Amino acid sequence: MPEAKPAGPSVVAEGHSEKRRTKRVHISMPVRVRGKVGTQDFEEEALTASVSLHGCMVRLRQPVIRGQQLILFNHAVDEELSCTVTYLGPKDRGKLEVGLEFVEASPRFWRINFPPDDWNPAERKRPGEKRP
Numbered sequence: 001m002p003e004a005k006p007a008g009p010s011v012v013a014e015g016h017s018e019k020r021r022t023k024r025v026h027i028s029m030p031v032r033v034r035g036k037v038g039t040q041d042f043e044e045e046a047l048t049a050s051v052s053l054h055g056c057m058v059r060l061r062q063p064v065i066r067g068q069q070l071i072l073f074n075h076a077v078d079e080e081l082s083c084t085v086t087y088l089g090p091k092d093r094g095k096l097e098v099g100l101e102f103v104e105a106s107p108r109f110w111r112i113n114f115p116p117d118d119w120n121p122a123e124r125k126r127p128g129e130k131r132p
Helices: none
Strands: 030-037 040-052 055-060 069-074 079-092 095-102
Touching: 030 055, 055 079, 069 095
Parallel strands: none
Antiparallel strands: 030 040, 030 069, 040 055, 055 095, 069 079, 079 095
16 A cells, blocks of 8 residues: 655645645545536546545546535445535646545545644654664
């Protein structure tokens, strides 16, 4: 499994810092996103850029809008959750950065251990590093 790396503070589209409810962890996990555009159903395979207890950030080719309801399927655990598009970020190589929030927090959906709220990444032990 890839190493989970905590993310720094998030930045909203207008460039203002935002206080997060829980830590984000940068990790690439395969997911499937399902929803509708108008009356047309869509399904797209994607990779997470980061995950949290409350959702994730993915990059999608499919156009979505803020407030749209989607279904997120986690291949690793064969589970799906309803979520809402809460953030639309920059487009890169034909894919839009999309923030998804679960309808309710789901601590077990990603099957990873999240760092505690008071965790300081500067105190992280790196491989081969000796502690005093």
